[in-house]
Amino acid sequence: MAEHESTFPVSENAPSGPEQQQLPDADAYFTLGDPIADTKAPGGPIEARWSERKFGAKLVNPANRRKLSVIIVGTGLAGASAAATLGESGYQVKSFCYQDSPRRAHSIAAQGGINAAKNYRNDGDSTFRLFYDTVKGGDYRSRESNVYRLAEVSANIIDQCVAQGVPFAREYGGLLDTRSFGGVQVQRTFYARGQTGQQLLLGAYQALERQIAAGTVTMYAKHDMLELVVADGRARGIVVRDLTTGEIETHFADVVVLATGGYGNVFFLSTNAMGSNVTAAWRAHRKGAYFANPCYTQIHPTCIPVSGDYQSKLTLMSESLRNDGRIWVPKSGEDTREARDIPEEERDYYLERRYPAFGNLVPRDIASRAAKAVCDEGRGVGPSGLGVYLDFADAIKRLGRKAVEAKYGNLFDMYAQITGEDPYETPMRIYPAVHYTMGGLWVDYDLQSTIPGLFVTGEANFSDHGANRLGASALMQGLADGYFVLPNTIADYLADGPFEKIDDTHPAAVEAVTEVTDRVQKLLSVKGTRTVDSFHRELGQIMWEYCGMERSEEGLRKAIGMIRELREAFWNDVLVPGSGNDLNQSLERAGRVADFLELGELMCVDALHRRESCGGHFRAESQTEDGEALRHDDEFAYVAAWEFTGTGQQPVLHKEDLVYEFVEMKQRSYK
Amino acid sequence: MNITLRVWRQAGPDVEGHMETIEVPDVSEHMSFLEMIDVVNDRLTLEGKEPIAIDSDCREGICGTCGVMINRQAHGPVRATVCQLHMRSFTDGETIDVEPWRADAFPVVKDLVVDRSAFDRIIAAGGYISAPTGSAPEAHSTPVKKADADHAFDAATCIACGACVAACPNGSAMLFTAAKVTHLGLLPQGQPERGSRVLNMINQHDEEGFGGCTNIGECTAVCPKGIPFDTISQLNRDMLGALLRGE
Amino acid sequence: MATTTISAQRRALRSTVAKKVIMAVSGLIMVGYLLAHMYGNLKAFSGMQAFDEYSHHLRELGEPILPPSGALWIIRVVLLVAVVAHIWAAVLLARRSWTSAGVNRYETRRNRRGIQRTYASFTLRSGGVVIALFVVYHLAHLTWHWIEPGGSSPSPYGRLVAGFSVWWVVALYVIALLAVGFHLRHGVASALYTLGAGTTATARQVIVVVSIVTSLVITVGFLIVPFSVLLGVIQ
Ligand SMILES: Cc1cc2nc3c(=O)[nH]c(=O)nc-3n(C[C@H](O)[C@H](O)[C@H](O)COP(=O)(O)OP(=O)(O)OC[C@H]3O[C@@H](n4cnc5c(N)ncnc54)[C@H](O)[C@@H]3O)c2cc1C
Ligand code: HEM
Ligand code: HEM
Ligand code: SF4
Ligand code: F3S
Ligand code: FES
DSSP states (O other), X not given: OHHHHSSSOOOTTSOOSGGGOOSTTXXXXXXXXXXXXXXXXXXXXXXXXXHHHHHHSOOOOHHHHTTOEEXXXXXXXXXXXXXXXXXXXXXXXXEEOSSSSGGGSGGGGOOSOEEOOOOTTOSSOOHHHHHHHHHHHTTXXXXXXXXXXXXXXXXXXXXXXHHHTOOOOBOTTSSBOEEOOSSOSSOOEEOSTTOHHHHHHHHHHHHXXXXXXXXXXXXXXXXXXEEEEEETTEEEEEEEEETTTOOEEEEEOSEEXXXXXXXXXXXXXSSSOTTOOSHHHHHHHHTTOOEEOTTOXXXXXXXXXXXXXXXXXXXXXXXXXXXXXXXXXXXXXXXXXXXXXXXXXXXXXXXXXXXXXXXXXXXXXHHHHHHHHHHHTTOOOSTTSOOEEEEOHHHHHHHOHHHHHHHHHHHHHHHHHHHSOOTTTSOEEEEEEEEEEOOXXXXXXXXXXXXXXXXXXXXXXXXXXXXXXXXXXXHHHHHIIIIIIHHHHHHHHHTTOOOOOXXXXXXXXXXXXXXXXXXXXXXXXXXXXXXXXXXXXXXXXXXXXXXXXXBOHHHHHHHHHHHHHHHHHHXXXXXXXXXSSSOOHHHHHHHHHHHHHHHHHHHXXXXXXXXXXXXXXOBTTSBOTTSOBXXXXXXXXXXXXXXXXXXXXXXXXXXXXXXXXXXXOOOOOOO | OOEEEEEEEOSSTTSOOEEEEEEEOSOOTTSBHHHHHHHHHHHHHHTTOOOOOOOOSSSSSSSOOOOOEETTEETOXXXXXXXXXXXXXXXXXXXXXXXXXXXXXSOEEETTEEOOHHHHHHHHTTOSOOOOTTOOOOXXXXXXXXXXXXXXXXXXTOOOOOHHHHHOTTOOOHHHHHHHHHHHHTSGGGSTTHHHHHHHHXXXXXXXXXXXOOSOOHHHHHOTTOOOTHHHHHHHHHHHHHHHHTO | OOSOHHHHHHHHHTSHHHHHHHHHHHHHHHHHHHHHXXXXXXXXXXOHHHHXXXXXXXXXXXXXXXXXTHHHHHHHHHHXXXXXXXXXHHHHHHHHHHHHHOSSOOSOOTTTTOSSOOHHHHTHHHHHHHHHHHHHHHHHHHTSOSOOTTOOOSXXXXXXXXXXXXXXXXXXXXXXXXXXXXXXXXXXXHHHHHTTOOOSHHHHHHHHHHHHHHXXXXXXXXXXXXXXXXXXSOO
């Protein structure tokens, strides 16, 4: 283990030890701290752990709940469901989002579906199988206890949503329909046409609005969280900017929950909403919350390719398309014919060829990397050469156009609208894009971060998906956290409250507000020559190039240097027009980009130190002979939780070892 | 292609606004309308001017954030959200007039951004099914006819963009309200609150200052989600029923 | 949630939707009246005697259960209530929509006509005013006898023929009935939607046909008489 104690990452075959580091840029990227552990999950049989934890957790008497206040930042599936549930239980809840309505949270965009171990199909599904698939899908980098709990409550989610009136797809018999999704051989995915996230979110949003009307939840839409207030060792409040008036406000509570979503926008181009950001999580990180596995990002294989350098975001085509669409490129890179004119024998259905058992349904990371590989070989299609065909000709022949239309009509329309091409006639063109971030703030089994009183749910935490997330599992996790997990575990913390009242005059609050106002002032006063977006775009290019689908030691080192320079340039040369006293969208973005510029570096450091390929993280140096990912369980079977020490300073790595008692670790194989 | 934008500029809620003309050269037809505005905004920023305030988030037609009047058509010439509108829908040399949604219930915040929180309050008034967390019965205990489920889904796809209000000559939010009333009213789970739901939502709708619907149908013609006109009749029917039954 | 059911009821009775129901019911009552009125007018083709008898018969309708002219008065009262309610609701809704949407709400001159709006829906309010003015004129002539274009006559038939022999009287009727036609093209369909009849696409198609037929029947049915007089078919 000597190697692990070194303060900087060294390549596999380089001799280790500080004295060997002569490269000029080989400053120490991080230091190693004490290991950490999740101390809340009980041991024993995995089926009993969640019940046991719930039983062991302290309860709050209903009469006392009114005296306890909760701040929840984020109104996506994770935040809205938690706010509604906690409001209903009688706590005083304050809910925040940056959009003009809680219903517009990014969860609204999820298309494909939500998993649940209902076994309605009698196809051998079970809680254990969902647990197993998730651990395996996560490439053995997630916690068994958490994942099992997720699988366990998944069935309740469907019940809850149906009761709320979520219009899931149904069969003629009136019962719920399910389909298989993303590399899984059972049909456990519930869906509402291509708008599952929307319907689930509206269910949670409506429950939230009900509580708002009842007075248990106060909603603050168009409020951007810019700082966390940690007073006397506990998270006690937040500093927000009212995006319409520009006013900086403080809000206090007994506990703070972050449900602020993922940070995929660090890549500038991603399938995330324009406003998706890391600011809330990053500010908490700076205040002491560990950031876990930041390098684990998921690249989704089926997105609409980039069309020009003005491109502002990428649009996902639901993965369910891979159930019936076949992916191919021409065998020869020189082929310039229209797709329909290329005869069958001159097409390369490369996924079916390389992965006969799973074919087009291999997990996302494999499908994405394979697409990149064929494009790198020069066989990509479309004007940019960065695209592969997703072809429905066979499906239309087999099922009829009507059936295909019924299943995918809205996705086809969306594609046609964006590209101006008709996917019924010519195959779609797709290319991978950043889609989901498995990393996030470190939390224990109770979803509590390393700052007491700061809980983190949904995509913002790192908890359940390991190094790679299965399709249709993010929605499940968001709702599991919000409806069923957090409301139980947060009570254990709140049972010790209410905590001593604090207000604006508390030094911690004063400090947090000053930090925010200083930052806003600083951003406005640089008055440089480059727009915020130009920095964001450049950061995105660096991240995509060096910390995207494939990472290498050399590339990552280079990227870290580039990001540092870019960050410096940003603070010297950014141009933010307008003032801080009203709606100023450039200012909003500037603050977010500033945080991305810090996060990007940490992602690269994390990617650099993890000298293995696992899940969404593919290290060029760690592959098998035939180019598949090679994991190193002996060295890297841990969660990397990073502690912040200062901008541009070495972060401290805390390892949480992962122990597998119920699932045997295997190299993934989808051959 | 080159275009001329005439765009509504209004510095704040209580300030007079005006149309400003901006020439936009070298527009790619593959750009979305919002990407074209991004480019304009970058330029304005570099010229030391204030960029145009316009809201968007998902940019894939589902969050309902974006939404402006383009040539007096809500969301512009294509029946989709503004983020899904591409410049290929315009012609070279065209002048494009862009204005915010206008309705008494949607005050302008800045430039093209309006406040649509009235929608949230309509939902809060009754647009839900009371199903406290954890109390739900097994999902398969209540089968729903596929036709009803599909119809409910069609109504449930509303994204609260507000185009219906912006297009309605009466400034009515009846289509938005009706979509939710229909979605929940068609499902067995929604029956217990069906009467009170429609009454409370309509009361809130009126309180917010939306106009009354006179069945003109402009709303359905611009609705990016194709919420059918039937929903308005359904709302009327539910409302009459609730009034007659004295719910 | 915010309101109890009782007060929700009470508030809902004053809502825009409730006012529309009032418009719809009163409008349909008027449509019913117009259909009957039109049928009566067509008696003019059977000659003076038949027409005058019919006019007289109206006054005897329901006797001896009702006093003389009883039925007529019942009809008049119902009609008057409908007219008043209709105008009252129309004024409130129109005023509300002017505050909700403003009159010239967008700066641009493009697409002022909307996307699919029928002309009929455009002229609802202005057409309504035209109809109201016409009815005042119409009553002044044929019921109250305040004015007597074309000369006076003791028989209703005579007054009618005398009036329609004047071209501008006929012109007035043409304008009024075009207004009525457009009003009903939108109004009948609208009333049926308001009463909850349009919940399927098929139902809506049927309703559109019904409204077009109704408005055509009424417009043409009424206009036959004045034109017949003007052209000398009826003398
Ligand atoms: C296009 C697309 C399709 C997807 N499809 C699927 C699918 O089919 N199945 C599946 O399981 N998963 C899918 N996912 C993933 C899934 O949608 C997300 O992981 C999940 O919805 C995240 O939910 P959340 O509640 O954690 O966060 P979000 O829904 O992202 O919500 C974040 C909330 O935090 C608020 N917020 C953020 N920052 C701040 C701040 N600084 N201040 C104040 N508020 C803030 C926002 O306003 C928002 O309310 C998809 C994702 C994308 C992008
Ligand atoms: C006397 C003058 C009249 C005026 C000022 C008038 C005005 C209006 C207006 C403004 C509307 C639209 C309702 C709204 O704004 O919601 C309307 C609707 C209607 N009118 Fe009239 N109208 C008049 C006479 C008539 C007559 C004579 C008839 C029938 C013969 C009639 C039948 C209808 C019907 C059926 C509707 C549809 C009701 C609905 O929208 O639900 N109206 N009228
Ligand atoms: C060519 C068309 C019409 C003819 C020939 C006609 C004829 C008449 C006559 C003869 C009367 C007097 C009946 C009597 O007092 O005995 C009358 C009354 C009346 N007409 Fe008409 N009419 C026509 C069109 C209309 C229209 C279009 C309307 C309404 C929009 C209308 C509304 C009325 C009303 C309200 C009365 C009063 C009924 C009463 O006295 O109770 N008429 N009409
Ligand atoms: S009904 Fe249609 S137009 Fe109106 S808010 Fe909903 S989606 Fe938008
Ligand atoms: S356009 Fe307006 S009048 Fe009614 S049918 Fe639509 S709300
Ligand atoms: S930005 Fe979300 S609908 Fe257009």
